[in-house]
Amino acid sequence: xxxxxxxFKEDTASKNMAVERLRLVLVHDRASVSTGLMESLKExxxxxxxxxxxxxxxxxxxxxxxxxxxxxxxxxIPVKKIKR
Numbered sequence: 001x002x003x004x005x006x007x008f009k010e011d012t013a014s015k016n017m018a019v020e021r022l023r024l025v026l027v028h029d030r031a032s033v034s035t036g037l038m039e040s041l042k043e044x045x046x047x048x049x050x051x052x053x054x055x056x057x058x059x060x061x062x063x064x065x066x067x068x069x070x071x072x073x074x075x076x077i078p079v080k081k082i083k084r
Contacts, residue, residue, distance in 0.1 A: 033064060054080040
């Protein structure tokens with residue numbers, strides 16, 4: 001019975017990730033920003049910020065949040081250390 005429960009158990013982590021990806025695609029579409037443009041923006045931000053700080057590029061997140069009247073660029077950039 002345990003096997004059957006695990007087989008039919010809903011994977012909420014995967015579901016939440018899929019919902020978030022779909023939301024990002026819709027936001028980018030509404031803002032008329034292609035995925036390639038977002039990747040270029042992320043790379044350029046990494047290059048500029050890395051002149052002053054050592055950052056964790058693997059965990060860097062750049063996304064757009066679209067509201068009813070405006071769009072916001074949100075960047076989460078983990079800093080390992082400040083360059084002196």
